[in-house]
Amino acid sequence: MTHTITWYGHATFGIEIGEYHLLIDPWFTGNPVTPITADEINPTHILVTHGHGDHIEDAAPIAQRAGAQVISNVEICRWLHGQGVETVHGLNHGGAYTFDFGRAKYTIAHHSSGLPDGSYGGQPGGFILYLPGDTIYIAGDTALFMDMQLYGDEDIDLAILPIGDNYTMGPGDAFKALGFLRPRAVIPCHYNTFPRVSVDVNTWENRIRAQTMVEPIIMKPGDAVTRGA
Numbered sequence: 001m002t003h004t005i006t007w008y009g010h011a012t013f014g015i016e017i018g019e020y021h022l023l024i025d026p027w028f029t030g031n032p033v034t035p036i037t038a039d040e041i042n043p044t045h046i047l048v049t050h051g052h053g054d055h056i057e058d059a060a061p062i063a064q065r066a067g068a069q070v071i072s073n074v075e076i077c078r079w080l081h082g083q084g085v086e087t088v089h090g091l092n093h094g095g096a097y098t099f100d101f102g103r104a105k106y107t108i109a110h111h112s113s114g115l116p117d118g119s120y121g122g123q124p125g126g127f128i129l130y131l132p133g134d135t136i137y138i139a140g141d142t143a144l145f146m147d148m149q150l151y152g153d154e155d156i157d158l159a160i161l162p163i164g165d166n167y168t169m170g171p172g173d174a175f176k177a178l179g180f181l182r183p184r185a186v187i188p189c190h191y192n193t194f195p196r197v198s199v200d201v202n203t204w205e206n207r208i209r210a211q212t213m214v215e216p217i218i219m220k221p222g223d224a225v226t227r228g229a
């Protein structure tokens, strides 16, 4: 079964796979580059990498309206449950679970995770999604770290990496991450949302094409790609 990945700008992605519609790090209301509003999306599952507003702002209202299950770390799940989200599933680092849409593992990230109201948001993370014909590593907000080599052992088809610098890896470290992760393709995110994360993505793309076997997939907010077997 194939699936379609849509980038909504910054770190917000949708993945439609059969009857399931995953929404990653929902940020629409304050997102200056997203082409849609939070009302226009009806996910079955919402995956949240960490507690920062640019990843969680719209999670509770969308989950409540759509009846979506939220998957995140245990502290964020507890906080969202307190915000009125009915169905949550907490994971912690290194833990995977087989959900109805497929298997997901919560990975480590080097970042922070405070929630918008100052609550403790646990430790930040990312996800590996084991979809048919497409193992996807969503790094979340993170610095470069050596243990990405371990995720590279999982036969990653697609890496979704932040490249915007300042808050996360910049283009140079994200390039180095490709050597650790050894993915077949990469989609950059968390850049060109606002001036502080400005990146010349074409230079980055050209460097990958010239020096690696990885296929860079450069999207514009609203763009979609279909993948999988």
Ligand code: NI
Pocket: 050, 052, 111, 112, 141, 167
């Ligand atoms: Ni963050």
Ligand code: MN
Pocket: 011, 052, 054, 055, 141, 167, 190
């Ligand atoms: Mn962020």
